[in-house]
Every structure is written in C-alpha cells, then in structure tokens.
Amino acid sequence: MWAVCLEFPKLLFNGPTCKHHMKLYNKNTGLFLLVVFVAGSMVGCGSATPLVKESSTSTATSSDVVDISSGFDVAGSVADTGSETHDVTQGGDGDFADGVADTSEVIRSTCFGPELESPEWYHGAVGYEVFVRSYQDSDGDGIGDLQGLRSRLDYLNDGNDTTDSDLGVDLLWLMPVFESPSYHGYDVVDYRTIENDYGTNADLKQLVEDAHARGIKVIVDLVINHSSSQHPWFVDAATGQNSAFRDYYVWSDSFLDWQKPWGPGTTWHKKGNAWYYGLFSSAMPDLNLTTDAVVAEIKSIADHWLMLGVDGFRLDAARYLIETGGGVGQADTEQTHQFWQEFRNSVAKTSPQALLVGEVWEKTSVVIPYFGDTLLPELNMLFDFDAASGLLQTVSTGKGLYFKAALCERLMSAPGWAAVGSFLTNHDMTRVATELSHKNTAGMKLAAALMLTSPGTPWLYYGEEIGLPNGKGSGDETKRLPMQWDAGHAAGFTTGTPWQSPVSDVLADTVLGQTDSPTSLLSWYKTLIKLRKSSKALRFGSTEIPDGVGSGTQPLVMIRRVPNETILVVANPTDETQSFVWTVPNSAGAQSRIDKITGERVAIEGGRVEITGLEPLGFRVFQIQ
Numbered sequence: 063m064w065a066v067c068l069e070f071p072k073l074l075f076n077g078p079t080c081k082h083h084m085k086l087y088n089k090n091t092g093l094f095l096l097v098v099f100v101a102g103s104m105v106g107c108g109s110a111t112p113l114v115k116e117s118s119t120s121t122a123t124s125s126d127v128v129d130i131s132s133g134f135d136v137a138g139s140v141a142d143t144g145s146e147t148h149d150v151t152q153g154g155d156g157d158f159a160d161g162v163a164d165t166s167e168v169i170r171s172t173c174f175g176p177e178l179e180s181p182e183w184y185h186g187a188v189g190y191e192v193f194v195r196s197y198q199d200s201d202g203d204g205i206g207d208l209q210g211l212r213s214r215l216d217y218l219n220d221g222n223d224t225t226d227s228d229l230g231v232d233l234l235w236l237m238p239v240f241e242s243p244s245y246h247g248y249d250v251v252d253y254r255t256i257e258n259d260y261g262t263n264a265d266l267k268q269l270v271e272d273a274h275a276r277g278i279k280v281i282v283d284l285v286i287n288h289s290s291s292q293h294p295w296f297v298d299a300a301t302g303q304n305s306a307f308r309d310y311y312v313w314s315d316s317f318l319d320w321q322k323p324w325g326p327g328t329t330w331h332k333k334g335n336a337w338y339y340g341l342f343s344s345a346m347p348d349l350n351l352t353t354d355a356v357v358a359e360i361k362s363i364a365d366h367w368l369m370l371g372v373d374g375f376r377l378d379a380a381r382y383l384i385e386t387g388g389g390v391g392q393a394d395t396e397q398t399h400q401f402w403q404e405f406r407n408s409v410a411k412t413s414p415q416a417l418l419v420g421e422v423w424e425k426t427s428v429v430i431p432y433f434g435d436t437l438l439p440e441l442n443m444l445f446d447f448d449a450a451s452g453l454l455q456t457v458s459t460g461k462g463l464y465f466k467a468a469l470c471e472r473l474m475s476a477p478g479w480a481a482v483g484s485f486l487t488n489h490d491m492t493r494v495a496t497e498l499s500h501k502n503t504a505g506m507k508l509a510a511a512l513m514l515t516s517p518g519t520p521w522l523y524y525g526e527e528i529g530l531p532n533g534k535g536s537g538d539e540t541k542r543l544p545m546q547w548d549a550g551h552a553a554g555f556t557t558g559t560p561w562q563s564p565v566s567d568v569l570a571d572t573v574l575g576q577t578d579s580p581t582s583l584l585s586w587y588k589t590l591i592k593l594r595k596s597s598k599a600l601r602f603g604s605t606e607i608p609d610g611v612g613s614g615t616q617p618l619v620m621i622r623r624v625p626n627e628t629i630l631v632v633a634n635p636t637d638e639t640q641s642f643v644w645t646v647p648n649s650a651g652a653q654s655r656i657d658k659i660t661g662e663r664v665a666i667e668g669g670r671v672e673i674t675g676l677e678p679l680g681f682r683v684f685q686i687q
C-alpha cells in the first residue's frame with residue numbers, strides 16, 4: 063500500500079525550515095518512489111522560485127525540437143503510481159541496478175533541491191582520493207610514499223589562481239597511511255605511526271604543511287571498525303579471558319552463525335576456546351566500540367592526527383561499528399549512530415572545522431540518517447553511492463533516468479546543510495575507463511562533466527583524470543595501479559622496480575602527454591574544475607531537473623541557481639543528436655546564453671533557449687543572463 067508521507071504544511075508554505083520532502087512510501091517493500099508534483103505546482107523547499115512550470119506556452123520551432131517544459135501531463139503522474147512500484151535505487155554491492163522497470167515515474171517528475179544552507183569549506187571543495195603506494199615513489203624502492211606525493215602537489219594544485227596548468231583539486235583523501243602488514247593498509251597494527259613503506263610522521267606533517275600552503279586540505283583514512291589481527295591489542299586479547307585487552311574485541315563462548323550483511327560468509331572465527339567477530343575477515347577482528355577504553359583510544363588517535371595538522375578523516379565501513387545481534391543487528395544500529403555523535407563531538411572540540419566523511423555503502427535512505435540532525439550531528443559528509451552508479455549507468459546505457467532518479471532521491475531527502483560526496487568510482491570499484499570503455503573518451507568526458515556540474519562535493523579517484531583503466535586480472539590491486547606520469551621508465555612512477563607495473567607508458571595515456579593537448583581528458587577535467595570553482599551556482603546552488611527529460615531519447619537537463627546566477631547544464635547520453643527548447647521562467651531579464659566552455663554568447667528572445675545539434679555524448683553548460 064502506498065502512503066503519502068510529506069510535511070504538507072511546510073510544503074504549502076514553502077518555508078525555509080522545510081528539509082524533508084514528499085515521497086510515496088510503500089509500506090510493504092520499504093521502497094521509496096520519487097513523485098514530486100502536487101496539482102502541477104513545484105514541490106521543493108526554500109525560497110527559490112520554480113524555474114520550469116507546467117505551462118505549455120512555448121512551442122517548438124521544428125518537428126524535431128522537443129520542448130522540455132511541456133512534454134508531460136505532470137499532474138496526472140501522481141494518480142498513476144498506485145499499481146506498480148519499483149525501487150529506483152541501487153543496493154550496496156556497487157553494481158548497477160537490475161533496472162528501472164517503470165521509468166515513466168522518474169521521467170515525468172521534476173525534482174528540486176534548495177540552495178545549500180550556510181556552506182562550509184568542504185561544500186565548495188573538489189576532492190581527490192590518493193593511494194599513496196601507487197602515486198609517486200621518491201626513493202627508488204618501487205613503492206609510492208609521502209615524499210613522492212609531496213613532490214606532485216604542484217600537479218594537484220599549485221596554489222596560484224592565475225595559473226591553470228594544475229588540476230585544481232583542493233582536498234586530498236589519503237587511503238590508509240598507518241602502519242599495516244598489508245599493501246592496502248585497511249588493517250592497522252599501529253594507529254599512531256605512519257606506514258614504514260610511506261615514510262614517517264614527520265613526512266606527513268611536512269606534506270600537510272605544503273598542501274596547506276597551496277590551499278589544499280588533507281584527510282586520512284581512519285579504519286576503526288576493525289584492526290589487524292597482528293595489532294598488539296588483539297595479540298594480547300587472544301591469549302585468553304584474563305587479558306587486559308580481552309574486551310577490546312568482540313568474543314563469544316559459542317559459535318554464532320551470522321553471515322556477512324552483503325552475502326554468504328562466516329563472521330565468527332575460532333581462537334582458543336572462543337570465537338571472535340571479524341566482519342570482513344579473520345585477519346580483521348572487529349574492535350569492541352562499546353568498551354570505554356577503546357572509545358577513549360579512538361578519540362585520542364583522532365586527536366593525535368588532528369594535532370599533527372590533518373583536516374579530518376574518511377571513515378571506513380562506518381555502518382558496521384557496533385553489533386547488537388545477527389542479521390539486522392550487524393549494520394546501522396542505533397548504537398553505531400550514537401558512537402558517531404559522540405565521536406563528532408569529540409573531534410569538534412579539538413578541531414571545529416574538521417571534516418568527517420563516512421563510507422556508508424548503501425542506498426540513500428540508509429545513508430541519510432548518518433548526517434544526524436542539527437542537535438545531534440553525526441558525519442559532515444557521506445558519499446552518494448547510488449548517484450555514482452546511477453551516473454555511470456546513465457552514460458553507459460544512454461538513459462538519463464538512472465542518474466536523475468538517484469540524484470533526485472538525494473535532493474529530496476538530505477538535510478539542506480548536508481555535504482554529499484559525489485564521485486564516479488573509488489578504490490573498491492571498476493575504474494571509469496574500464497566501465498565505460500565502450501563509450502571511449504567521450505563517455506568519460508560526459509561522466510566527468512555530470513559529476514562536476516551537479517550538486518555535492520565531487521571526488522576524483524586518482525588517475526580518473528587521465529583515463530587510467532583497471533589492470534588485467536580481477537584482484538583489488540588492478541584498481542589501484544601506479545599513476546602514469548610520463549613515457550619514461552615505469553611511466554615516471556619510480557626509478558626502481560614498481561610494486562605493480564603501470565598499465566601503460568604510452569605518452570597519450572600519461573599526465574605529460576595529456577597536459578599539452580587541449581582536447582585531452584585531463585584538459586577537460588581542468589576546465590570543468592576551474593568552471594566549478596568560478597561558479598557559486600555550481601558549488602552551492604539549487605538544483606532542478608525538469609520533467610520529461612532523461613528518457614532514452616531525450617537529453618538530461620539540470621538548472622543550477624543562486625539568486626544572481628543561473629546555469630543551464632545539458633547532457634546528451636543518447637546515441638542520437640538532440641535538439642530542444644527550454645523556456646526561462648520569469649524571463650524578463652534574460653537576454654543571452656553564454657557557453658561557459660567556449661565563451662560564445664547567443665542572444666535569446668522571449669526567454670526561449672533553443673539548443674540544436676547536441677551530439678551523442680555531447681555536453682553544454684550555459685549561463686543565462
């Protein structure tokens with residue numbers, strides 16, 4: 063059965079306090095469906111004026127020009143929702159959705175998200191995820207390190223606004239850099255010491271200081287759901303019941319048949335006469351975050367790195383901290399939320415501006431509660447996994463609805479002050495260049511353009527900007543291979559024998575080879591990042607995705623807006639050349655459209671913006687003024 067749950071009075075008054083919006087909620091399946099129109103009027107919150115109305119006063123000038131502001135009977139779409147329901151979000155496995163069966167519901171709705179309330183520094187940042195082991199080796203041992211990364215800071219951001227030779231990112235996330243026995247570092251043995259392969263604590267301090275001098279903030283991965291089984295705490299705890307560290311971990315006197323939340327696999331592992339909980343593997347025993355001494359350690363560890371200068375943390379496996387039982391008790395428990403409230407409070411005392419970014423690899427309705435609320439805030443930022451896979455699926459299939467569906471659910475459910483991390487892929491996923499290989503560079507360019515013009519804080523995964531693909535094989539290492547700098551030995555990554563071979567040292571596949579090419583993927587990324595940095599509307603503005611767009615045969619349109627700036631984003635994921643008309647509402651003052659990439663200015667009359675000849679995988683971004 064459908065129940066309409068909405069904050070109706072707030073909606074009617076369209077007041078600034080309105081944060082959560084209208085949804086149709088299916089009690090039987092627990093699935094949300096996006097439907098955002100009531101009687102043809104704009105549903106949304108905040109004071110922004112609706113940009114596209116239901117009216118059909120504008121008409122196309124030729125038969126193949128679609129008028130995107132009049133294509134559908136919007137009011138009628140609400141009545142149509144009763145019979146069939148479909149989940150338009152993806153689950154937590156990182157794969158594409160099985161498919162959106164009833165695409166019409168997504169297509170026939172306009173969605174709207176308000177301008178950000180009180181933006182903080184991280185709302186306007188452009189992030190970059192780095193695997194230190196694979197970025198740059200400084201000493202010829204074949205392993206990337208902090209001094210190597212430091213030597214590449216000018217590539218990331220030279221700190222000079224008048225140069226555009228640099229990429230322009232200003233927020234780095236370092237994958238784990240604490241001492242660990244593994245190549246990836248997600249199993250820590252010493253939370254207060256930098257991984258020996260990467261350098262020293264002093265090296266990190268130097269890196270952070272040099273980054274700050276360029277306007278770059280640095281956060282590091284903090285993995286506290288579990289430690290390594292080689293951590294001294296666990297080694298001691300495993301000696302028996304009398305260990306002073308026994309309660310640092312989670313023990314049972316009997317075997318418990320709890321599976322992994324994402325699929326089959328045991329989570330309890332035998333040690334002596336007892337079993338310990340290790341969600342990911344027996345080599346990664348879960349820390350017991352209900353033990354006061356452990357909580358105190360974690361807070362102290364966070365303070366340790368904040369005092370050294372880091373700007374915050376990316377929080378691994380953030381939904382799995384505290385278990386209350388098998389099944390539903392293994393993820394997203396109230397106790398886990400309470401931990402994050404307490405942790406946030408502790409971090410804020412040491413560093414009020416610190417950023418906490420959570421990995422909650424689940425559908426949006428599970429992710430959103432991790433923001434907490436203004437009284438009990440939890441994490442500042444959460445990654446939007448649904449929008450990431452929706453975006454790639456849109457480019458991959460040509461159907462805009464996948465991205466639209468995911469983005470719209472976020473816009474309608476996230477608090478107005480929430481910082482959402484948008485991305486294409488991360489270190490756990492097939493790289494974009496491999497995922498979109500059938501769409502070539504044009505597909506990667508479109509994916510980049512959609513990410514960098516949509517709401518949220520964008521995060522690049524290192525190498526995405528040059529189209530670095532997966533390596534051969536299937537292990538996680540194939541997603542984390544060395545950065546390709548130039549056509550020299552080991553693609554410029556090391557003078558020695560690289561820990562893994564770079565995929566390519568062909569000049570065109572490297573930073574050097576793409577730097578001087580104005581049509582390269584790298585140049586496209588630089589252009590888009592610069593554009594985003596120059597546009598308040600793109601960083602903080604409201605977002606509207608009009609009705610009727612994004613089907614398999616139509617372009618995807620976003621209107622991003624702050625009071626003095628209106629940006630029209632147009633993407634064509636389809637295989638056909640597209641032409642259409644968009645009518646600027648309240649168009650009295652609108653006299654021209656300016657192409658923000660080429661600078662071309664075209665006069666508009668009567669508020670009619672007509673776009674013709676938008677090629678397959680084409681993208682345009684205009685300022686209307």
Ligand SMILES: [Ca+2]
Nearest residue numbers: 199201205207
């Ligand atoms: Ca090295």
Ligand SMILES: [Ca+2]
Nearest residue numbers: 222223225228
């Ligand atoms: Ca610069």
Ligand SMILES: [Ca+2]
Nearest residue numbers: 241242243258
């Ligand atoms: Ca090590």
Ligand SMILES: [Ca+2]
Nearest residue numbers: 348382383384
């Ligand atoms: Ca846990």
